[in-house]
Amino acid sequence: MRLLDMHTSLRAWLSLALLLALRSPAAGADPEMALRLDTPRPLSEVARLLSERSGVPVRVDANGGAPVGPVDLDPLPLRKVLAIVARWAKVEVRQEGDGYVLAATAGGLAAAPAAPMPTPPGEVIARIKPLVALVIAYFPNERARAQGTGFIAGIDSLVVTNYHVVRGGTPIQVLFEEGTYFAALAAYDEDSDLAVLRVGARFRGALRLGDSDQLREGDDVALTGFPMALELLENGIPLYSSTAKATVNAIRPGRGAVSEEPMPFIQIDAPVNPGYSGGPLYRLDNGQVVGVVQSKIAYDQTQDSGVSFAVPVNRVRRLLAAARANPVAPPSEEEAKQLAASIPLALRLQPVSPPGGGEPASQPFPSITRPFDLLPPVSAAVVPNPPLADIPGLIPLHAPGGKMLVDPARPRLYAADFGGNSVAVIDTEKESVVERIFAGSKPYGLAVGPGGRTLYVANSGGSEIALVDLEKMTAIGRIPLSLRPFDLALGPGGRILVTAAGGARAGLRSIDLRRQMELPVEGSPLAGGAILAVSGTGENGFAVERGDAPAALFALQGATRLAPALVRDAGVLGTNVQDVALSPDGSRLYIASLSLGYVSVLDATNLRPLGQLEVGSAPAAVKLSPDGLTAYVCHGKKHVDRFDTRTFLRTGSLPLPDVPLRVAVSNDGGKLFVQLSGGVLVREAAAIGPPVAEE
Structure with missing residues (x-):
């Protein structure tokens, strides 16, 4: 477990961790309040604090030293809170004037509480939903976003999610149906893929954590989250959570992501789509959280079925304690407003008109110092970064970032929507998205396999290549890898070549598609993040390392060996190579490097x-x-x-509203597809104007 800026000591009173409602009604009322005791405390101390915070007299007449707790209660009427406290101390609650007294039961024994009536599942789910949030981590340098789900685990500003959702992201945004906040990472455990965020609000409710050790196969559970939230928001659908019921299939042994130490996982049978990661898995009978949704292994995406997993919630408890000891603060209200205005890809909340008409709420960025359930109702929508809002021919995507690939046999363009964890299928004739295929985590590289029936997708956020049936336009399986894949290309012998994501020198891999087996490519080690260029015939190809150091170029020798070809020639390769392309006949190599003011053309x-x-x-x-x-x-x-490739002269320029990231050309050469931060812009190649004079 790793903590951020953790205090070395805590004041003793923090161990009580008693959290109450924001308002303090007058005596005689029955205010609602939450109660959390992380460690047992004497009944007399609990009663005194309840009385002080509620303004209602509470007196102890028996068993004042009896231990109470640990307990974690959602806001309840004071009388019910006292009844629960009384059971711990084996006393009973009696009305006394405008207050209460905790007194000995008749005969000196605590009355046996009546068996509680089971809560209908619909009521349990209704209580859970307002306490679940959409979590978005921004990666400005990559112009990308990662999405997941989180849930309130303490009314003291803490939200639990998966670590992989927020890892390396800044800023982090937490969106409820009622409001939005920016958050700080307070603690995380990479081994169990858990993280705790702190937002600038004290919530009036929190999910209760159950005991995952008591979970058994066959138990009925449910998970609530925001699957495909960014995709839905982009299409004008308001931000609402959804719920899936499930059954516990098994408590499986597993290993930690880093230490590989033994760690159990909860296996369930619910369909889990991208965006559910980090959401609560809870009992349907009482709403207690027993796990944190983590991942899905899809066996048949055409039927949206699979096996899903969750991390037992008992792993969360010590992480919450560490987060509470960490003084890291979330952005202030003013900082949050500045963040919301400065992030090109940020979600912005738009007020919804109240029932019966009238003006919507006037505060688009709610104060993050107020509890979320007191904010005006809002609907969330993706607001394009001006001036992209009204551009003809712009096909919106979340945070493309990944590669674009023109289908060699169909009027289609495939765009890896890095921030949307999907591949957008664009009809190049209709100039619209016809399908969005959720293929995995942070897709980047794309390749069409031999025969043109399968699209291979490199999930750079995981360790797999996803397979997409291009006839049915559905994900059909995956190929597990020993590395996180980055770029893909169809190479010699009909094999898929794969480079690794990250900074490690992992070399190059080839995939035997018939056996779906990963094979190493011999020769020089290749740094992570390298990009590929292979000729249309697949007979010759190159790999180029990127980064701040002078780039290195490697040549493929068949499908089995990689040899250095041109290493660290600053005048030809420069630094920070962004793209490399081979001419259709494989005779020329084009290299685009950010450090140079030109594209190098090589034989x-x-x-x-x-x-x-x-x-x-x-x-x-x-x-x-x-x-x-x-x-x-x-x-x-x-x-x-x-440019005319015979003369190397510039023959035309296409002005754009934003910095272009990538470009693709249709099979007939008549259309250009330009990737911008907000989507893909379609332009007729013939409409390109004369060259623009350099400034």
């Missing part, structure tokens, strides 16, 4: 420099037309420039 047979495509500012991507006579280059001056 692919001997790597002799042939020329440069001068753009004057950091080139981010390069793509060739199907006939190889035209090159399109994205660069930092918000243009896509067109």
